[in-house]
Amino acid sequence: MEQFLLDNAARHQMLVQRFKPPRQKTQSKSEASPSNITVATRIRPISDEELLSGQVVAVFPRLDSSGVVDLHELRRVVRGFPPLNSSSFQPGRVFSADDKTDTIYEDVVHSLIPWAWDGNVGTLFAYGQTGSGKTFTVRGLEQLVARSIFDGELEGERNVYVAMFELAGNSAYDLLNSRAPFSILEDHLGTTQLVGIQEFSVRSTAELLALSEKANELRQSAPTVKNDGSSRSHAICRIRIERPSHESAEGGILYLIDLAGSEAARDIFSHSTERLKETREINMSLSVLKDCIRGVADMEKRNPSKKAYIPFRQSTLTKVLKHLFDPSESRQCRTTVVACINPSFLDTGASKNTMRYAEMLCKS
Numbered sequence: 122m123e124q125f126l127l128d129n130a131a132r133h134q135m136l137v138q139r140f141k142p143p144r145q146k147t148q149s150k151s152e153a154s155p156s157n158i159t160v161a162t163r164i165r166p167i168s169d170e171e172l173l174s175g176q177v178v179a180v181f182p183r184l185d186s187s188g189v190v191d192l193h194e195l196r197r198v199v200r201g202f203p204p205l206n207s208s209s210f211q212p213g214r215v216f217s218a219d220d221k222t223d224t225i226y227e228d229v230v231h232s233l234i235p236w237a238w239d240g241n242v243g244t245l246f247a248y249g250q251t252g253s254g255k256t257f258t259v260r261g262l263e264q265l266v267a268r269s270i271f272d273g274e275l276e277g278e279r280n281v282y283v284a285m286f287e288l289a290g291n292s293a294y295d296l297l298n299s300r301a302p303f304s305i306l307e308d309h310l311g312t313t314q315l316v317g318i319q320e321f322s323v324r325s326t327a328e329l330l331a332l333s334e335k336a337n338e339l340r341q342s343a344p345t346v347k348n349d350g351s352s353r354s355h356a357i358c359r360i361r362i363e364r365p366s367h368e369s370a371e372g373g374i375l376y377l378i379d380l381a382g383s384e385a386a387r388d389i390f391s392h393s394t395e396r397l398k399e400t401r402e403i404n405m406s407l408s409v410l411k412d413c414i415r416g417v418a419d420m421e422k423r424n425p426s427k428k429a430y431i432p433f434r435q436s437t438l439t440k441v442l443k444h445l446f447d448p449s450e451s452r453q454c455r456t457t458v459v460a461c462i463n464p465s466f467l468d469t470g471a472s473k474n475t476m477r478y479a480e481m482l483c484k485s
């Protein structure tokens with residue numbers, strides 16, 4: 122299929138130029154949703170390397186601020202010229218290739234900071250296919266978060282503590298302690314404890330960024346078909362914010378989560394047995410996470426008082442984030458999901474899946 126697309130790149134571009142978008146009937150619900158989940162989609166720029174290899178852009182946000190994204194694929198036919206198959210999505214607040222990380226921060230992430238500062242739980246997930254820009258986005262956001270926390274605009278005194286770790290399969294590694302393994306256990310009160318992880322007190326933006334840099338160097342990566350430096354683990358930065366006068370109370374928490382990239386079946390044909398197992402584990406944990414986020418969104422929307430079954434015990438990632446997903450938890454949580462998209466016409470299958478999921482979260 123890849124070769125077929127590369128051979129027909131010029132036709133793809135010609136048909137895309139002729140495309141006349143139909144009127145969209147429904148409105149995007151992104152931030153207006155009453156749910157505590159904000160959904161955004163970031164379409165990264167196509168790289169020079171991708172252009173040089175003959176790839177073209179297939180994902181286009183409409184310019185009319187309707188929040189609609191058009192995706193175009195060439196259909197393979199037995200006889201005649203391949204026609205264009207176009208589909209459209211409303212995957213939340215849309216950020217295009219020209220939008221900087223600062224804009225995303227201001228629009229959908231910044232509000233999580235005072236929320237956590239006031240003792241609540243704010244979580245940011247970057248989700249998407251391998252090579253779609255998750256690490257780029259989360260690292261950029263981490264810097265802006267670090268500045269906001271210490272720029273003096275937030276009221277009151279707080280102690281800030283940071284832990285950074287990665288989850289690979291059922292294992293957890295401390296990224297601020299030479300990747301030392303640690304355990305994830307539930308205590309007698311049902312609270313998830315990260316047993317043996319090191320947490321550091323930070324007092325300035327520079328201290329927080331230095332820790333983030335250190336953690337990033339230790340993160341597990343391996344080449345995938347789509348990304349030479351692909352992250353093969355979920356990386357989690359946990360920022361705990363404690364009021365000195367309320368040390369016994371639970372502090373606010375901010376999680377910044379760079380999820381491992383999912384890989385499509387056609388991209389894993391050359392993997393070793395170990396890499397296949399790793400990919401299966403990543404895809405499984407992403408699937409459980411999706412079910413959990415969707416479950417919470419559904420529950421909030423349909424009947425907040427009725428407890429629903431949310432399968433958070435089925436993966437290490439969702440066990441760590443139990444407070445988000447366990448219906449018996451009482452902490453106030455707000456979540457932002459940034460769905461990341463590689464705009465290349467070679468990645469349309471994954472891009473469709475990512476946008477469908479974002480769309481579903483907006484509608485739930």
Ligand SMILES: Nc1ncnc2c1ncn2[C@@H]1O[C@H](COP(=O)(O)OP(=O)(O)OP(=O)(O)O)[C@@H](O)[C@H]1O
Pocket residue numbers: 164165166249250251252253254255256257258345348350351352353380381382383461
């Ligand atoms: N908004 C952007 N602007 C410019 N370059 C970007 C942007 N987003 C991503 N890139 C570049 O695209 C490549 C892939 O991005 P990145 O490594 O962040 O993907 P990923 O989704 O984290 O991949 P994986 O899941 O495989 O780790 C990198 O070279 C990155 O620098």
